[in-house]
Amino acid sequence: MIKKLLLLLLCAPVAAQTVSTLASGGIGVSCSAVAASTSANPGTAAGCTAFALLTSGGNLPSVYTWQVTTTGSPGSVTVNLMGSLDGATWIQLDTASSATTRTVGPVGYRFLGCVPATLSGGSSPTVTCQISLSGGLSATYIAFPASAASATLAGPYQLFTCSTTCTVTPPTPVAGYQFCIRNDDNVATVITLAALPGIQYEVTARTSYKSANTSIVSGGTATDQICIVGKDSTHYQVWSFTGTWT
Numbered sequence: 001m002i003k004k005l006l007l008l009l010l011c012a013p014v015a016a017q018t019v020s021t022l023a024s025g026g027i028g029v030s031c032s033a034v035a036a037s038t039s040a041n042p043g044t045a046a047g048c049t050a051f052a053l054l055t056s057g058g059n060l061p062s063v064y065t066w067q068v069t070t071t072g073s074p075g076s077v078t079v080n081l082m083g084s085l086d087g088a089t090w091i092q093l094d095t096a097s098s099a100t101t102r103t104v105g106p107v108g109y110r111f112l113g114c115v116p117a118t119l120s121g122g123s124s125p126t127v128t129c130q131i132s133l134s135g136g137l138s139a140t141y142i143a144f145p146a147s148a149a150s151a152t153l154a155g156p157y158q159l160f161t162c163s164t165t166c167t168v169t170p171p172t173p174v175a176g177y178q179f180c181i182r183n184d185d186n187v188a189t190v191i192t193l194a195a196l197p198g199i200q201y202e203v204t205a206r207t208s209y210k211s212a213n214t215s216i217v218s219g220g221t222a223t224d225q226i227c228i229v230g231k232d233s234t235h236y237q238v239w240s241f242t243g244t245w246t
Contacts, residue, residue, distance in 0.1 A: 019043045019087065022051035022112070024061040024133045030114040031079070031129040033071070037120070041090045042082055042113020050087065050113040051131065061133035062156070063105035064112060068096045069128045075121020079129050083109035091229070091239055093176070106135055107176035108157045153179050155230075162191050169194040173230030178239075182225035183218075191218040193226070201228070202238045204245045209235060219244035 022028040031048035043050030053061050068079045081094040081104060090113075094104045114129035151160050152169045155177040160168055163184045170179050170193065181191055193201060193216045200209035201216045204226075210216065212234075218224040224243035228236040238245075 018047075018049045019111075020049055020051055021054050022061075022131065022133060023054040024059070024135070027130055027132045029128065029130050030112070031116055031127060033126040033128055034116050034119070035124070035126050037078075037116050037118050039115070039117065041084075042115065043087060043111070048114050048116070048129065050084075050111055052087065053110050053112065053133065060108055060110065061135060062108055063103065063133070063135035064093070064107075065101065065103045065132045065134070066094070066096075066114070067101045067130045067132075068099055068114075069130075070099050070125060072125035073122040074119055074125035074127070076118050077116070077120075077125070077127055078118040079127060080115045080117055081129075081131075082113050082115055083107065084111040085109060087111045089240075105176065106156050107178065162189060163187055165189045167192045167194050170196070170228065170236065172196065173199060173233060173236050175230050175232055177230035178227065180225070180227040182242075183222055186222060188220060188222040189224075190220040191224050191226070192216070193228070199234055199236065201236050204238050204241050206238065216245055219246075 020028060028051050030042060038046050040047035042048050066081050070077055079096050080092045082090045083093045084090045094102055096102060112131055116127045119125055119127055149164050150167045153171060155171050155174055157178045160181045161184045168181050183189055195213045195215040197213050200212050202209050221243050226241040226245060227239045229239050231237045
């Protein structure tokens with residue numbers, strides 16, 4: 001009996017993920033007349049379709065116009081536009097709480113999709129989410145990790161690797177700007193994100209922001225790493241980190 005149960009479990013079908021390609025100038029339907037809300041990320045079994053963005057001439061589409069439409073007059077609707085660099089870890093880029101058309105960018109993600117987070121009220125409501133791509137984020141704007149003691153970063157997206165005690169200065173934040181900083185392989189040293197006048201870094205606990213014009217400093221271990229994303233013109237949010245940052 002146990003052997004039969006194990007065989008049934010092993011042979012049970014696994015719901016497939018849904019990922020399609022989308023190029024600049026194209027329009028893709030991530031959620032089509034979806035009748036129920038979900039917390040599942042795009043591309044997963046219970047989620048809407050995810051799009052893998054295609055490059056053209058070395059450029060990655062960087063401006064995303066997305067449209068939310070509804071039927072059945074829902075009393076409550078929330079749809080999130082999600083982005084990912086690897087198709088597995090997703091972050092919220094924008095949100096809509098009604099039928100609308102919105103634009104995000106310039107940013108540089110390789111995967112996009114929608115999540116209908118809430119949908120209720122009305123008469124058999126449905127929600128559809130479409131995405132259109134334009135613009136191009138040139139590969140020359142994406143710096144490969146450079147090993148040095150200091151750096152002044154430039155938007156919209158850069159990576160930096162510290163080979164010794166280093167100070168990294170991001171630019172004034174713009175919504176969607178992304179920067180990742182880490183220690184080099186087998187290098188245990190302190191990383192400092194420089195204080196910026198009028199700018200606040202989020203604390204890694206995601207409970208508040210540090211005071212303006214205050215740096216954020218790592219604990220000095222080999223695995224120290226942090227990725228920050230511009231929320232608006234005065235705030236950087238911490239999207240991921242390793243180690244202790246104060």
